[in-house]
Amino acid sequence: MPEPIRILHFADLHIGMENYGRVDPETGLNLRVVDFLRRMDEVVDYAIAQEADAVLFAGDAFRTRTPNPTHQREFAQRIRRLSEAAIPTVLLVGNHDIPLMEQRASSVEIFSTLAVPHVIVADHPGLLRLETRHGLLQVATLPFPVYQRLLTREQYRHLNRDALDQAVSGALVDILGQLGAQCAPDIPTVLLGHFSVENAHWGSERNIMVGRDVTVPLSAIADPTWDYVALGHIHQHQNLNPAAFPPVVYSGSLERVDFGEEQQPKGFCWIVLERGRADWRYIELPARAFHTLRVDVRMEPEPLTAIRREVARHRLEGAVVRLIVVMTPDQEPQLRDAVLMPLLEGAFFAQINRDIDRAARDRLNGLDPDDLTPEHLLTRYLLTKGRVEAEIAPYLEEARAIFEEPESVA
Ligand SMILES: [Mn+2]
Structure with a gap:
């Protein structure tokens, strides 16, 4: 029997959120940014101390698609610790990371450009095979859907907004099917995604979202092709498939963005994974009250x-x-x-x-x-x-x- 694979899943860092903060003269950083970075430190500490076999980040590293160099440095310092610990780390691209023009770089692309060891940037749908200390792990990646990439020019021009959403949702379901078909059946497999799933519970952030946000039906992802579905995008931690296999989990964000998240715990997920079996738990972090x-x-x-x-x-x-x-x-x-x-x-x-x-x-x-x-x-x-x-x-x-x-x- 192979030993199980231990995975850390977190999401929605949003470094750069400065509301309710003020500048810390010692670091020059906004104290709220310091809060978010402390939470990321705790995630990295945990991964290293518990000897994670893989770290899966489900998207939205920064607040904006053009993070300032200081915030980039602070994020990179922490990713570097995972790299030096030789922990395979996947950085999925969320809507806050995507450039407005396709030719431009995402805010996390630099890690692949520099070929940082053990760090993989997932900016398109695909299937990764990670070699971990406890054997192979398959990770199907589905970053935030970009309408212009998923639809034809004709569709994009002529469909009304509801039909557009339908078409994109259909395209995502097709992609999920293709990714599933590529998976080797005997290897532990995770779906890593950044999008909304039908019936997920939103905190307040829905109110501040702009632009399009397509929804994928739960039935399309609650599929035993995946042993665990690791999601980002919605800040409220939740398992959308509690009564069945596989778990479909939003780890949620690490810090509260506003009062709409007042009642939500904040943290990340720790998963012990085998083919056909996922033991997972939620690790709460001391986010600011x-x-x-x-x-x-x-x-x-x-x-x-x-x-x-x-x-x-x-x-x-x-x-x-x-x-x-x-x-x-x-x-x-x-x-x-x-x-x-x-x-x-x-x-x-x-x-x-x-x-x-x-x-x-x-x-x-x-x-x-x-x-x-x-x-x-x-x-x-x-x-x-x-x-x-x-x-x-x-x-x-x-x-x-x-x-x-x-x-x-x-
Ligand atoms: Mn998002």
């Missing part, structure tokens, strides 16, 4: 006491904190930042949002927001931000695709 404190003081004779009470219920030390206070216009003068901020002392980052009773309805000219469609609300919002009607159409067009999404569970 996010806390939303919401206090409605409109009926409170002593609003400050009510706020103090809510603050005392949370551990704010080192956390990113937002305090939302629902108040009346009369209460506003006694609840200024100078009064509230000291209550949040010890937080890593604190922000105060005042939700003043009158404001929302005034901007809506007396209309009840509950009676308005999302399109109406977005239009009103853009108008109050000084946009003219003609500029609003493209926003609505993009937003409609989001509004039409079925209610997300997360």
